[in-house]
Amino acid sequence: MTAAIARAFSAFTNNDVGTLTPPLTPNGNESKTVSFSRSPSPHPAITPSQNLLRLKAHLQNLPTDLLKHVHLARIRQEDPELFFSAIRDDLIGLAPIVYTPTVGEACQKYSQIYQGPEGLYLSIDDKDRIPEILSEYASKLSTTPQILVVTDGSRILGLGDLGIGGMGISVGKLNLYVAGGGVNPHGCLPVVLDMGTNTENIRNDPLYIGLRRPRASLEEATEFMDKFMQAAASAFPKAVIQHEDFYSEAAFAFLEKYKEQYRMFNDDIEGTGSVILAGFLAAAKQASEASGKSLKDHKVVFLGGGSAAVGVAKEMMNFFTMQGLTEDEARERFWLIDTKGLITSTRPDVVSGKVASHKKYFIRNDTEGKEYPSLAEVIDYVQPTALVGLSTTFGAFGEAEVRRMAELNKAPIIFPLSNPTSKCELSFSDALDWTDGRVLFASGSPYNPIERDGLLREPGQGNNFLVFPGIGFGALQAGAKTVSSGMITASAIALSEALTEEEKAAGLLYPRLNRIREVSAEVAAGVVKKAQEEGLDTAEHLRGLDHAALVAEMNNAQWWP
Numbered sequence: 001m002t003a004a005i006a007r008a009f010s011a012f013t014n015n016d017v018g019t020l021t022p023p024l025t026p027n028g029n030e031s032k033t034v035s036f037s038r039s040p041s042p043h044p045a046i047t048p049s050q051n052l053l054r055l056k057a058h059l060q061n062l063p064t065d066l067l068k069h070v071h072l073a074r075i076r077q078e079d080p081e082l083f084f085s086a087i088r089d090d091l092i093g094l095a096p097i098v099y100t101p102t103v104g105e106a107c108q109k110y111s112q113i114y115q116g117p118e119g120l121y122l123s124i125d126d127k128d129r130i131p132e133i134l135s136e137y138a139s140k141l142s143t144t145p146q147i148l149v150v151t152d153g154s155r156i157l158g159l160g161d162l163g164i165g166g167m168g169i170s171v172g173k174l175n176l177y178v179a180g181g182g183v184n185p186h187g188c189l190p191v192v193l194d195m196g197t198n199t200e201n202i203r204n205d206p207l208y209i210g211l212r213r214p215r216a217s218l219e220e221a222t223e224f225m226d227k228f229m230q231a232a233a234s235a236f237p238k239a240v241i242q243h244e245d246f247y248s249e250a251a252f253a254f255l256e257k258y259k260e261q262y263r264m265f266n267d268d269i270e271g272t273g274s275v276i277l278a279g280f281l282a283a284a285k286q287a288s289e290a291s292g293k294s295l296k297d298h299k300v301v302f303l304g305g306g307s308a309a310v311g312v313a314k315e316m317m318n319f320f321t322m323q324g325l326t327e328d329e330a331r332e333r334f335w336l337i338d339t340k341g342l343i344t345s346t347r348p349d350v351v352s353g354k355v356a357s358h359k360k361y362f363i364r365n366d367t368e369g370k371e372y373p374s375l376a377e378v379i380d381y382v383q384p385t386a387l388v389g390l391s392t393t394f395g396a397f398g399e400a401e402v403r404r405m406a407e408l409n410k411a412p413i414i415f416p417l418s419n420p421t422s423k424c425e426l427s428f429s430d431a432l433d434w435t436d437g438r439v440l441f442a443s444g445s446p447y448n449p450i451e452r453d454g455l456l457r458e459p460g461q462g463n464n465f466l467v468f469p470g471i472g473f474g475a476l477q478a479g480a481k482t483v484s485s486g487m488i489t490a491s492a493i494a495l496s497e498a499l500t501e502e503e504k505a506a507g508l509l510y511p512r513l514n515r516i517r518e519v520s521a522e523v524a525a526g527v528v529k530k531a532q533e534e535g536l537d538t539a540e541h542l543r544g545l546d547h548a549a550l551v552a553e554m555n556n557a558q559w560w561p
């Protein structure tokens with residue numbers, strides 16, 4: 001077994017490959033990490049429920065979220081049943097540990113907390129051997145991969161380029177695929193494509209386990225990506241491939257290139273877009289009821305011009321076309337602000353053509369030569385009904401701006417979406433305080449409910465985990481040839497329709513997280529239906545079923561610990 005092949009033999013869970021696993025590092029060197037095999041219980045009377053109790057007690061004693069994260073990662077590999085039982089019992093408490101925000105810290109410290117391989121680490125140095133590596137890997141697995149989450153680590157949450165540490169986000173997303181979507185854990189394959197990193201302190205860390213080179217150019221990265229996508233689609237022909245946390249330019253380039261060729265989608269552009277469209281459907285309705293203004297008159301200001309911002313704005317345009325607006329009219333409802341201010345046709349970098357191509361769609365032509373460099377100035381100029389933050393700047397929605405939104409609107413819509421919490425534009429408590437409790441709020445990372453004026457106020461969490469498990473699972477069950485834009489929008493509509501009467505009455509913008517399995521089945525059913533309507537499905541047994549029957553099929557197909 002060559003080093004490159006050997007390093008593939010460890011995975012999300014060790015069940016598939018446990019006996020084959022020589023504990024190797026991603027670099028192929030012998031690892032000093034102790035390998036845990038699943039030895040028989042020392043006493044036959046130890047039951048799974050005792051193990052679960054013990055795990056819960058142990059977690060309570062661990063002093064930091066990062067230590068809990070590390071401990072749980074080991075448990076997942078050793079005993080996925082136990083790990084996912086714990087999450088099933090306390091999703092609200094454990095999602096922030098195995099996913100956002102703690103997963104961000106785990107990615108930043110990946111090389112320091114490393115306890116052995118968790119998935120597939122592919123190095124750009126091996127790019128000519130990718131088909132060989134993947135097909136040998138596939139031939140050794142007992143369960144075929146169903147969902148691949150792949151990153152190059154170049155833009156992890158709002159934390160920047162973390163190189164090989166990006167593996168943590170692929171793993172975190174797959175934790176939610178199983179916990180929230182019901183994918184079989186043995187069918188989960190986290191992948192990191194190591195193309196170097198431009199973050200010098202990571203690259204120079206003596207513990208760093210990735211390639212110590214500057215990040216590959218987009219051209220070099222595309223060549224590697226082409227090989228990976230082709231080899232992955234051929235080695236794992238049934239799998240859905242989710243792109244995660246690529247820097248904006250690469251994210252858009254890869255999505256455009258592969259969207260019609262492979263069963264893939266980009267979670268940050270499309271998943272986040274879908275979730276925010278769903279939340280906005282609920283929020284705009286509540287805001288219009290409060291103000292008496294028409295739905296089509298909403299105006300949305302975005303702070304941020306990256307892949308998520310542009311992806312979200314484009315997906316949200318569907319809200320306005322649903323109200324009867326044309327595409328051009330829908331686009332006119334959006335104002336995007338990047339680090340240089342409002343993106344106008346007269347801004348010097350726009351005039352010289354230097355502005356990133358993904359932003360060009362939202363250039364404003366109506367500002368008559370005036371520039372609006374700050375958020376406050378844009379709010380005064382536009383008088384928006386909604387403010388969306390994807391800027392990765394902590395506290396970027398300041399008191400003055402939020403109070404101004406509350407002056408302009410009876411029920412201001414404010415979505416500070418940057419992740420993790422350390423990058424979030426506005427906390428839930430400040431949002432309530434500065435709007436006299438009138439805000440319609442959703443953040444990307446979790447906040448606790450707050451009691452105010454005798455009412456328990458529950459924050460919305462507009463995080464893509466409300467849809468990506470359903471999108472991936474739906475595409476998988478449908479045997480969809482591709483994941484179309486129509487299927488993405490269908491996921492948003494299904495999510496907004498999944499709100500119960502009780503949740504609507506409580507003013508929630510999203511279904512409660514403790515119903516994520518039900519919600520994911522609804523989302524998946526919406527995705528399957530759309531794939532069928534567009535002729536993209538291959539799963540004949542699902543054809544001709546109505547919505548309720550499709551939801552039942554999705555529920556039945558879910559894996560449970």
Ligand SMILES: O=C([O-])CC(=O)C(=O)O
Nearest residue numbers: 100157245268419463464
């Ligand atoms: O991982 C999350 O929490 C949401 C996400 O995709 C991102 O922020 O990049």
Ligand SMILES: [Mg+2]
Nearest residue numbers: 157244245268
């Ligand atoms: Mg992401």
